[in-house]
Amino acid sequence: xxxFKLVVEYDGGPYAGWQRQANGPSVQGSLEExxxxxxxxxxxxxxxxxxxxxxHATGQVAHLDLERDWRTDTVRDAINxxxxxxxxxxxxxxxxxxxxDARFSAKRRHYVYRIIDRRAPAALFxxxxxxxxxxxxxxxxxxxxxxxxxxxDFSTFRAANCQAKNPVRTLDRLDVRRAVDGGVEILxxxxxxxxxxxxxxAGSLKLVGEKRxxxxxxxxxxxxxxRVACGPVAPPGGLYFVGVDxxxxxxxxxxxxxxxxxxFTSLAASSERRN
Amino acid sequence: xxxFKLVVEYDGGPYAGWQRQANGPSVQGSLEExxxxxxxxxxxxxxxxxxxxxxHATGQVAHLDLERDWRTDTVRDAINxxxxxxxxxxxxxxxxxxxxDARFSAKRRHYVYRIIDRRAPAALFxxxxxxxxxxxxxxxxxxxxxxxxxxxDFSTFRAANCQAKNPVRTLDRLDVRRAVDGGVEILxxxxxxxxxxxxxxAGSLKLVGEKRxxxxxxxxxxxxxxRVACGPVAPPGGLYFVGVDxxxxxxxxxxxxxxxxxxFTSLAASSERRN
Numbered sequence: 001x002x003x004f005k006l007v008v009e010y011d012g013g014p015y016a017g018w019q020r021q022a023n024g025p026s027v028q029g030s031l032e033e034x035x036x037x038x039x040x041x042x043x044x045x046x047x048x049x050x051x052x053x054x055x056h057a058t059g060q061v062a063h064l065d066l067e068r069d070w071r072t073d074t075v076r077d078a079i080n081x082x083x084x085x086x087x088x089x090x091x092x093x094x095x096x097x098x099x100x101d102a103r104f105s106a107k108r109r110h111y112v113y114r115i116i117d118r119r120a121p122a123a124l125f126x127x128x129x130x131x132x133x134x135x136x137x138x139x140x141x142x143x144x145x146x147x148x149x150x151x152x153d154f155s156t157f158r159a160a161n162c163q164a165k166n167p168v169r170t171l172d173r174l175d176v177r178r179a180v181d182g183g184v185e186i187l188x189x190x191x192x193x194x195x196x197x198x199x200x201x202a203g204s205l206k207l208v209g210e211k212r213x214x215x216x217x218x219x220x221x222x223x224x225x226x227r228v229a230c231g232p233v234a235p236p237g238g239l240y241f242v243g244v245d246x247x248x249x250x251x252x253x254x255x256x257x258x259x260x261x262x263x264f265t266s267l268a269a270s271s272e273r274r275n
Numbered sequence: 276x277x278x279f280k281l282v283v284e285y286d287g288g289p290y291a292g293w294q295r296q297a298n299g300p301s302v303q304g305s306l307e308e309x310x311x312x313x314x315x316x317x318x319x320x321x322x323x324x325x326x327x328x329x330x331h332a333t334g335q336v337a338h339l340d341l342e343r344d345w346r347t348d349t350v351r352d353a354i355n356x357x358x359x360x361x362x363x364x365x366x367x368x369x370x371x372x373x374x375x376d377a378r379f380s381a382k383r384r385h386y387v388y389r390i391i392d393r394r395a396p397a398a399l400f401x402x403x404x405x406x407x408x409x410x411x412x413x414x415x416x417x418x419x420x421x422x423x424x425x426x427x428d429f430s431t432f433r434a435a436n437c438q439a440k441n442p443v444r445t446l447d448r449l450d451v452r453r454a455v456d457g458g459v460e461i462l463x464x465x466x467x468x469x470x471x472x473x474x475x476x477a478g479s480l481k482l483v484g485e486k487r488x489x490x491x492x493x494x495x496x497x498x499x500x501x502r503v504a505c506g507p508v509a510p511p512g513g514l515y516f517v518g519v520d521x522x523x524x525x526x527x528x529x530x531x532x533x534x535x536x537x538x539f540t541s542l543a544a545s546s547e548r549r550n
Binding site for chain 2: 009073083088090091092120121124
């Protein structure tokens with residue numbers, strides 16, 4: 001059967017997460033229902049990453065097999081049409097080889113975690129950014145983040161219910177920068193992540209940004225290989241799954257898509273900060 | 276009584292507009308209720324612009340008088356605390372002279388209208404951007420927009436229920452540009468605008484961007500000085516009130532705040548566009 005690759009954007013707010021489940025709506029379930037309305041086939045939509053409830057995506061990647069070799073534009077447009085009012089959109093559909101697997105062919109996954117550090121709560125971007133009322137030192141956060149890059153046992157930074165047998169992962173990139181708009185963004189890249197790993201990083205890096213933890217303390221938390229050494233886990237609304245790299249060319253765009261600043265704070269906020 | 280100037284950010288989605296009214300919640304009403312919970316005074320919060328239902332603000336400016344000369348940080352934080360779960364935030368509160376009037380002292384108002392022109396609907400930023408499924412030529416839109424700059428009778432571009440006696444306004448700026456993230460933004464500045472003037476501009480400029488109208492046709496629509504000559508009015512969710520200029524220094528930040536690109540399309544979308 002013809003295999004299609006989808007790049008999907010969604011607002012994670014209304015969903016119990018990517019994965020289809022009994023309790024509550026899921027992104028996967030909504031996509032599969034839209035596919036059924038489109039072709040009348042009960043196809044499984046396999047995602048590259050099983051994002052948690054409330055976590056957003058601008059570049060989730062999925063694959064599915066259909067009976068017919070549809071035009072890719074038709075696949076994209078028809079699924080979008082059947083998603084109707086749901087905050088899920090198929091940005092592109094491409095025809096891929098039968099051995100392409102959105103999850104297992106992934107070379108690298110990219111996430112961005114967004115923080116707005118200002119006195120006033122986030123009004124326009126609530127549930128889409130983590131509001132931290134104290135100013136953060138992004139340079140200190142970035143320097144400390146480098147202590148986590150590389151191959152480590154990340155037991156400290158994974159959820160208690162993480163089902164991965166092996167807590168060792170290779171973190172390729174963990175950058176923290178002050179965005180043009182005045183917010184702070186954390187860019188994380190790795191072949192794969194443990195459950196809640198990036199939100200755990202964000203929660204601990206926030207402590208560094210507030211100067212409550214030093215880079216050494218962050219490194220000590222890593223070395224502890226113990227969940228209790230982790231800072232408070234950051235909320236899901238600030239996390240965006242922004243792209244996946246594959247051997248094939250289609251995936252590379254997602255990696256490049258990390259470059260443009262993805263603004264989320266208000267124009268006024270950035271001017272206020274300058275005043 | 277001490278007068279305070281507030282810079283306010285809000286998501287216009289849940290509100291019937293800025294102005295207090297019987298039918299439905301308003302931003303002004305929510306702010307006044309928060310002020311009452313804070314000081315127990317029924318103070319009127321006067322806004323610089325009466326945004327319509329669904330229109331957002333990142334730099335709405337308002338003023339109010341309170342019995343006591345509160346610390347400005349206290350005013351900001353207390354109002355925000357009482358706004359609780361509402362998508363409204365006071366970004367700053369400053370003490371201003373008794374003759375400062377958020378509405379009548381305004382020298383210039385700044386708005387941004389955001390469009391995402393891509394095949395896939397907006398998922399993550401629904402209600403915060405106008406989704407146009409066909410690609411727009413931002414350069415053609417910008418060139419045509421220049422025909423509207425200056426002092427004109429803007430009867431074509433105002434709502435039927437616009438209550439202004441005089442349809443003549445001086446448009447200082449109407450720029451259309453392709454944002455870094457791939458969207459299109461329209462920047463409009465003037466001392467004052469007619470009701471629905473910017474959404475009327477946006478709806479007509481979209482026709483230019485789609486090459487369905489020429490710049491000459493846009494200019495002819497202006498010259499018609501007739502509502503029926505206007506293109507379809509753009510939806511409110513794409514419009515942001517981003518700032519106000521005053522003689523006093525506090526307002527200037529809002530003008531500068533037009534400079535940074537305010538991204539709203541997905542990172543993946545921008546990479547898709549490049550692919």
